[in-house]
Every structure is written in structure tokens, then in C-alpha cells.
Amino acid sequence: MTTPLLDEPRVMDLAVAATASGLDTVVSLRPGVAAVATKNFPATTAIFATHFPRFPVVPGVLLLDDLARLAALVLAGDGGPDRWRLAAVTRIRFRHFVRPGDVAELSVEVRSDGDGSTLRGEVRVDGKPVTTVGSLVMRDTTSGAVA
Amino acid sequence: MLFHLTDRITGYEPGRSIRARKVTSRSEPYWRETPDGPVMPAPLILETLCQAGAWLVMLDTDVRRRAALLSVSDARFLGTVRPGDVLDVIAGVESVSEERAVMSGVVEVAGRTVLEATDVMCALIDSAELDDPATTRRQLAALREAGR
Numbered sequence: 001m002t003t004p005l006l007d008e009p010r011v012m013d014l015a016v017a018a019t020a021s022g023l024d025t026v027v028s029l030r031p032g033v034a035a036v037a038t039k040n041f042p043a044t045t046a047i048f049a050t051h052f053p054r055f056p057v058v059p060g061v062l063l064l065d066d067l068a069r070l071a072a073l074v075l076a077g078d079g080g081p082d083r084w085r086l087a088a089v090t091r092i093r094f095r096h097f098v099r100p101g102d103v104a105e106l107s108v109e110v111r112s113d114g115d116g117s118t119l120r121g122e123v124r125v126d127g128k129p130v131t132t133v134g135s136l137v138m139r140d141t142t143s144g145a146v147a
Numbered sequence: 148m149l150f151h152l153t154d155r156i157t158g159y160e161p162g163r164s165i166r167a168r169k170v171t172s173r174s175e176p177y178w179r180e181t182p183d184g185p186v187m188p189a190p191l192i193l194e195t196l197c198q199a200g201a202w203l204v205m206l207d208t209d210v211r212r213r214a215a216l217l218s219v220s221d222a223r224f225l226g227t228v229r230p231g232d233v234l235d236v237i238a239g240v241e242s243v244s245e246e247r248a249v250m251s252g253v254v255e256v257a258g259r260t261v262l263e264a265t266d267v268m269c270a271l272i273d274s275a276e277l278d279d280p281a282t283t284r285r286q287l288a289a290l291r292e293a294g295r
Contacts, residue, residue, distance in 0.1 A: 051150040052277035059150060060216045061190035061197070068190065082181050085224075086189040092219040141183055 020081055021069040023106070032116070034109040035074045039066055043100040058098035063131045064089065067121035071108045071136045075117055083142045091134030098123070098130055111135065148176050152195045153202055153236070156290045164239040165203035169195045173230035187228035192254055192262045193219070197269070199236045200250045202287065204271060210283050214248060214269035226261040233257070246271055
């Protein structure tokens with residue numbers, strides 16, 4: 001065992017984090033700052049049967065949901081990610097389709113110009129940006145003022 | 148899960164707006180556990196609006212065109228959706244061309260606004276590229292028949 005030089009914030013085990021957020025792997029997680037994760041879309045994914053029968057693609061809103069879940073992990077700290085919910089999103093762009101067999105690399109980063117719970121997000125496939133989100137505004141559901 | 152988030156079309160004004168209904172059930176697979184009980188993931192609420200908009204495009208074009216999501220300027224999730232809630236989805240056309248449509252709208256539960264979305268831009272693509280138009284026509288007829 002090594003002793004950390006700095007008193008770092010406790011980092012959730014990455015495998016536990018992936019399970020908690022419904023993602024396949026969490027590659028890196030810096031609490032309060034940023035995270036990177038992957039999600040695979042195998043041809044067995046049930047939703048491809050109806051979206052769409054002749055042209056299966058991942059619904060864009062599901063990529064948005066994955067980014068929001070990753071954002072909740074970044075903000076969770078010692079608490080559970082399930083208390084963070086998506087309150088607003090701005091400037092979402094779907095640039096390319098995500099198809100069966102794709103590996104999506106998801107990244108989120110807390111915006112320095114926000115209140116600490118607004119993140120930008122991006123999804124890449126084979127290094128190419130497929131979805132970008134200007135702001136994911138997250139709200140702590142345990143801090144009151146919840147609809 | 149079947150990605151069919153429109154259960155009925157309850158109103159239609161050609162070229163202008165559509166109103167649709169999505170009923171939720173605890174038996175559906177998408178509920179997300181929170182300290183406050185299960186809630187519908189916010190992006191799926193947005194999808195109910197996008198799918199209503201897609202039906203509006205199909206109604207307006209006699210099922211020749213279908214909408215594929217390109218961008219959303221702003222979406223505010225103002226309230227939670229819980230098992231058993233009935234979503235009243237109202238989408239209106241802001242602008243439309245041969246290739247693109249821009250829509251805005253709201254989703255309400257019993258008069259309470261749970262989503263406001265501004266400038267949802269869709270590409271209008273050949274509906275036959277996505278599904279058999281005969282199937283889509285049957286679905287559309289069922290959604291409208293049920294709405295009467």
C-alpha cells in the first residue's frame with residue numbers, strides 16, 4: 001500500500017461507478033471536475049427493433065441520458081448519483097448517427113463559468129464527435145426546491 | 148422496450164401543431180430510482196415531444212417524410228413524471244422547409260408543466276428509409292382512431 005501525498009477526495013471505485021450509472025466502463029472520474037466513460041451498442045439492443053426497423057440508430061435522447069448519468073457521477077461525491085437529476089439542457093447537437101456495433105465514448109466536464117453543477121458533454125465514436133451538449137444543468141434533489 | 152412514446156394523437160392542426168398523449172405505467176422498464184421514488188428519465192420526456200413532432204411531420208406529408216432529431220436549443224425539465232402519470236404533449240411548428248422543421252412545445256401532467264423545449268430542429272427524411280410506410284400508416288391510423 002502506498003500513502004497518498006495529498007488528501008485526495010475519496011474516489012468511487014470505477015467499476016462500482018459504472019454499475020451505478022448504467023454505463024459499460026468508467027474510464028476516469030474526477031469528482032467535481034470531469035469523467036470519461038464508454039457505452040457499447042450491440043446489435044442485440046432491443047430498441048433497434050423499433051428505432052428504426054429499416055435503419056437502426058441509437059435514439060439521441062438516450063445518449064443525452066447517458067451523459068446526464070455520467071454528470072451525476074461527477075457531482076455525486078460521497079453521496080449517491082441518484083440524487084442528481086437533469087434540470088435543463090442547452091445547445092444539444094446530434095452530428096452523426098450512432099449505429100449498432102458502435103462504441104460510444106462519453107465525456108463530461110464541469111463548466112468553470114457555472115455554479116459547479118453545470119457540465120458540458122460530448123459523445124465520440126471512433127474519435128469523431130457524434131453528439132455535443134453545451135450545458136447539462138444538474139439539480140440536487142435533496143437540496144429542496146424540487147418540483 | 149418498444150420505442151413508441153406516443154399512445155394517441157388527441158389534436159392536430161395541419162402545418163401548425165399536434166397534441167398527443169403518452170400514458171406511463173410502472174410496468175415499463177425505464178423508471179429511474181431516486182431518494183424520492185421512481186421517476187421517468189428526463190430525456191425520455193423530451194423524446195415524447197420529439198415523437199409527437201415526428202407524427203406531425205408525417206401527418207403533414209402523408210407519411211412521405213419523417214423527422215430525425217438534429218439539435219435542441221433549450222429544454223427545461225420543470226417537474227418529475229412518476230409511474231401512472233399521463234403526459235399531455237403539445238408541439239408547435241416554428242418554421243419548416245423542404246429539408247428541416249423547427250418545433251417548440253411543452254409536456255404537461257394534469258396541467259402541471261414538466262417540460263418546456265425551445266427550437267427542436269429535425270431533418271425531414273424519406274420515411275421509407277426508416278420503416279415500411281404501410282406499417283407507419285397503420286400505426287398512424289391507430290393513433291388517430293384511438294384519439295376520437
